[in-house]
Amino acid sequence: QAANTGITSLQKLLDSAKSIANQALQTTVGYSTKSNVSTTIAGATSTDLRGTTTYSSATALSNVLFSGAAGGVTAATSTTTLGASAVATYTGTAINAATTAASLLNGTAAVSDANAGVVAGDTFTVNGKTITFASGDAPSTAPTGFTKVAASAGVTTGNVYTDASGNSLVYLGSTTKASVGDVLTAIDVASGVQSNVAGTLTLNAGQTASTVNGSGALLLESSTGADLSVSGKADILKALGLTTATGTGSATVTAARVTASGSLGSFVQDGSTLNVNGKTITFQNGGTPAAAQVASGSGVSGNVVTDGSGNSTVYLNKGTIADVLKAIDLATGVQTA
Known part of the structure; x- marks a missing residue:
């Protein structure tokens, strides 16, 4: 009888364990389903879920740089220039038939000199740089912050001093008088066409120096990096054949570059x-x-x-x-x- 009682108790314990196990299997444990999301991965396989989709930065690729080629739809390349492919030229009218760069700025020789009437304190502004005319001969010691441009026959007299920013002092002189070429030198340094390299006037790569043509007229050249703008007293610019305006007020002459296939369709501006x-x-x-x-x-x-x-x-x-x-x-x- 005792043995039967023990077997019955074990059977009840076994039935209870089965009931608990069945309840556990039918109960969701830890989480419940809230939503289902599915997606298709292009090129994915059962062994590689990464697929073949590639990604890039939409911000970096959102704008296209175009060259200056006709039509405006040609993409720029790594060799496309930020400035112009060629310089711009402003051609004045003849000062005198025999005028050259060596002709005197304030001289009165009828066949050659400019007789410009420049006085100490007069200024030109070239692309935001200032050319100031000063009295007297060129000093033996350069003014603070300035370096003398050495004389070069038929180009400049040695009366021009420039600073690191492209501003110039032009001494009108009494022994060695300022020439038309001195003005051209100062304009070219201000415009970025030429540089004063340790006292030597140096033409920058790819540029054309401003000159006097065979008819006695000034040819002012822009750099490829910026348009040219020259402002000064109208009477002086008129004497140099650069304007028809007269008077003591300011006049401005400009030479604007043009875009081309080798340049950007819109130039990068100086100072940006x-x-x-x-x-x-x-x-x-x-x-x-x-x-x-x-x-x-x-x-x-x-x-x-x-x-x-x-x-x-x-x-x-x-x-x-x-x-x-x-x-x-x-x-x-x-x-x-």
Whole structure:
């Protein structure tokens, strides 16, 4: 009897365990279904769910740079220039039939000199730079911040001094008098066509120097990096054959560049900036300086001068899209110079 009682108890325990197990199997544990989401992955297989879809930055690709080719639908390339492919020219009227760059600015020789009537304190403004005419002969010691442009026969007399920003002093002189060529020299330095490299007037790459043509008229040239704008007293500009306006008021003459297939459809402007990761890329009209001309710690790569900290200047006379990309990489640390 005791044995039967024990077996019956074990059977009851077994039945109870089965009941608990069945309840556990029928109960959702830990979560309940809220929604179902499905998607198709292009190119996915049972062994590789990654598929064949590729991704790119919509922001970086949202705008297209076009060249200046006819029609306006040709994409720019890495070699497309930021400035013009060619310079612009402003042609004046003849000062005198025999006028040359060596002719005197204030001289009175009827067949050659300009007789411009320039006095000390008169100024020209060229692309935002200032040319100031000063009295007396060129000093033996250059004014603070200025460097003398050495005399060059038939080009400039040695009466021109320039600063690092392209501003000039032109001494009217008494022993050696200022020439028409001195004015052209100062204009070219201000416009980025030429540079004063340690005292030597140097034509920047790809540029055309302003001159006097065979008829005695001035040919003013822009740089490829910026349009040319010359403002000054109307009477002086008229004496130089650059305007028909008269009087002591200001007159302005300009030479505007044109786009072409080798340039951007819209030029990058002198003085514009681009900020990248807190670094500044500045676009500057003018020729790219040689490595020996930049500050200690800076470097030159292509048409880019970088300060070693990620900030750069891209020179517009010869700068290209490739130079912009290089400057961006220097700012982000992708490249070093």
